[in-house]
Structures are given as C-alpha cells and as structure tokens.
Amino acid sequence: MLRLSFLIIVSIAITACAAPSKVKVNYDPTEVSAEAALQRELALKKILSYKKRLNTVSYPILKAATKFCTAKRSYSMGARGSSSSDYKDAWRTTANKIFSGDEYTVTWVAEKGPAAKSGLAVNDRILSINDVEFGTSNQQHKKFYAEASRIAKNTAPIKSLLVKRGDQLLEMDIRLETICGYPVVLRESDAVNAYADGKRIIITKGMMRFAQQDQELALVVAHELGHNLMGHLDKKKTNHMLGTIIDLAAAANGVSTRGTFANMGARAFSQDFEAEADYVALYYMNAAGLPLEGSANFWRQMAAEHPGSIGTSHSASHPATSERFLAISNTIAEINHKISAGLPVEPNLGKSK
Ligand SMILES: [Zn+2]
Numbered sequence: 001m002l003r004l005s006f007l008i009i010v011s012i013a014i015t016a017c018a019a020p021s022k023v024k025v026n027y028d029p030t031e032v033s034a035e036a037a038l039q040r041e042l043a044l045k046k047i048l049s050y051k052k053r054l055n056t057v058s059y060p061i062l063k064a065a066t067k068f069c070t071a072k073r074s075y076s077m078g079a080r081g082s083s084s085s086d087y088k089d090a091w092r093t094t095a096n097k098i099f100s101g102d103e104y105t106v107t108w109v110a111e112k113g114p115a116a117k118s119g120l121a122v123n124d125r126i127l128s129i130n131d132v133e134f135g136t137s138n139q140q141h142k143k144f145y146a147e148a149s150r151i152a153k154n155t156a157p158i159k160s161l162l163v164k165r166g167d168q169l170l171e172m173d174i175r176l177e178t179i180c181g182y183p184v185v186l187r188e189s190d191a192v193n194a195y196a197d198g199k200r201i202i203i204t205k206g207m208m209r210f211a212q213q214d215q216e217l218a219l220v221v222a223h224e225l226g227h228n229l230m231g232h233l234d235k236k237k238t239n240h241m242l243g244t245i246i247d248l249a250a251a252a253n254g255v256s257t258r259g260t261f262a263n264m265g266a267r268a269f270s271q272d273f274e275a276e277a278d279y280v281a282l283y284y285m286n287a288a289g290l291p292l293e294g295s296a297n298f299w300r301q302m303a304a305e306h307p308g309s310i311g312t313s314h315s316a317s318h319p320a321t322s323e324r325f326l327a328i329s330n331t332i333a334e335i336n337h338k339i340s341a342g343l344p345v346e347p348n349l350g351k352s353k
Helices: 002-018 029-068 089-098 138-152 205-210 214-229 237-242 258-264 271-287 297-305 321-341
Strands: 073-076 079-082 105-109 125-129 161-165 168-172 177-180 184-187 194-196 201-204
Touching: 029 089, 029 105, 029 177, 029 184, 029 205, 029 214, 029 271, 073 138, 105 125, 125 138, 184 205, 194 214, 201 205, 201 214, 205 214, 205 297, 214 271, 214 297, 271 321, 297 321
Parallel strands: 184 201
Antiparallel strands: 073 177, 079 105, 125 161, 161 168, 194 201
C-alpha cells in the first residue's frame, strides 16, 4: 500500500512537472545583468569573509605551534591580499570594484602581527616589495609574487614595502615572524570536511558553517595541523598518493558519504592517527592561548548531526564521536594538570597516554 501511494505521488509529481506553465515572466536583460553583477559582488564579499575568519582563527595556531614545527617553517608578516588579476571574466569586473582596480589590496591583517605593528591596514594597496612593483602586467605580478615567496622562505628579508592608502604613500619597515609553514586554504565545497595533504590544511566552506564557534574551527585546524606535523601522510603513503584525504567528515561513519564525497576520492587516516591528531591539537591550541574547555563539544555536535558516528566500531577509519569527546576531555584534564603542577606543557609523545 505504501509503495502504491508512493507511485501515485511520483506520477502526480511527474505530470505536474510536464504541464506547460501558465505564467510567462519577462525579464529586462539589462536588469538581469545588473542583478547578476550585484549577486557576484555579494558572493565575492562572502568568500572574503570566510577567508577572513579562517585566517583569524588559524594564524595564532600556526604561530604558536612553531616550536613543534621544526621541519617546515615559513616567515610571515601576518597579512593577506589579493588583486582582480586573480579572477577571470565577469568575476574580474566584480573584483575590480572590491580590490581598487588591479592593485594588490590588503584583505586581512593579523591582530598584533608584524604587519599590524607596522601600521598596515585592510584596504591598503601594496605597490612594491623590495622595489619589485606589483605593476599592471601578468609578468610583473609574477615577479612580485616571486619576491613575496622568497621572503616567506626566508631567502630575502623585507627591506621596503611601499603602500598606498587613499592618495597617501607610505613606506613601511616590517619585521617578519616565524610560523608553521602549512598554509590554511579555504575550499569552496559545501561538504562538511577538512583535510591535510602534508603541505597544506584545507577546510571546506561546509565545515566553516558547521563549526559555528571559532573555538571549534580552531580544533579542526589544529587537528589537521597535527596530521601534517606528526607525519601521518608520510607514514601512510598510499593515502598521500591519492592526494585528497577524507578526514573529519569521515568521522560520520555509518552515514553514507558516497554522494557527498564522490569527488574527494581517497581514504581516511587510521583510528590511531585520528586520536593522535586530536591529542596534539589541544596542545597547539593551548600554546596559542586559546580556551580548551568546551572544544570537545564539536564531537557532540557532529554526533547530533550524524548519529551513525556515535557507536564504536574497530573497522571504522575514525574513532567514534563518543570516544573522541571523552579523549578530548581527558587531554584537557592532562593539560590543566601540567599547568597547575608547573610541568612543561608538551604532548607525551612516544609514551602511553
Ligand atoms: Zn583527522
């Protein structure tokens, strides 16, 4: 009976779809293209706000974890920028409005970072680094980015930074600071996911919406940094070769992820690696001066959204959300004990936890 009524509903739905529409809506093509331009502007601003939040949350972690990050460090002025030449076609027109034409515009500055201390501000335009101008041609842009990359690798210091603010020209002297050399990148996907590829940390837009509190997003970033710093990818080369790792979202085991992750390929890390990444993540967060209490709630939220991830299963790639909540709570207690006992607050690596 249930099946019969289902079939009837389906056939009604199909008939309804096939019926010709009775309402004819006319659009003025000029108005449509003006509306499209407005919507592209909203979309670009939205992406910039995602990136701003991601940078603000992840930068202090990358900075604080430097002491654990001996193999791969980078040199940063604590600022990000963009120009309309990073965009194509209609998006370039939109970007031109936002990035003051084709100038290299500062989009984010880390609070109390080197750039902020030297007075660099959002919307400033960087005209040149070490006398290498951003210029107007793609070739010149490449030279500018190459100089910025030399600076990040510490093969060249910043000698001068020429900045335009309104009509004012400013010359700044910025001292770089050392951070972990794993850039945190936003992926424009609605899947609730985050992963590490040994070189970068990738967080989806879907994950940023899921991790509503910055503290939860910090846990995700620190967890992925843990995979990179603990060399989990080197230890599991087969995964690395597949390129992309389904990570936190695969914690929702028992939930079919086939549709959502079909384009993401690859298998997840092992349960031991997951537990280890959670464990060190809390030490990185603590080093960054972030509050730890409440961060385990991320896993309660994940459980509420994906009930299939609550139960334990040894065949699953990730520990159950119930185990992860408790493991995180225990690690927080361990860190608090070390702080109150005046012990060094370092992860107990190579010892039983
Ligand atoms: Zn993981």
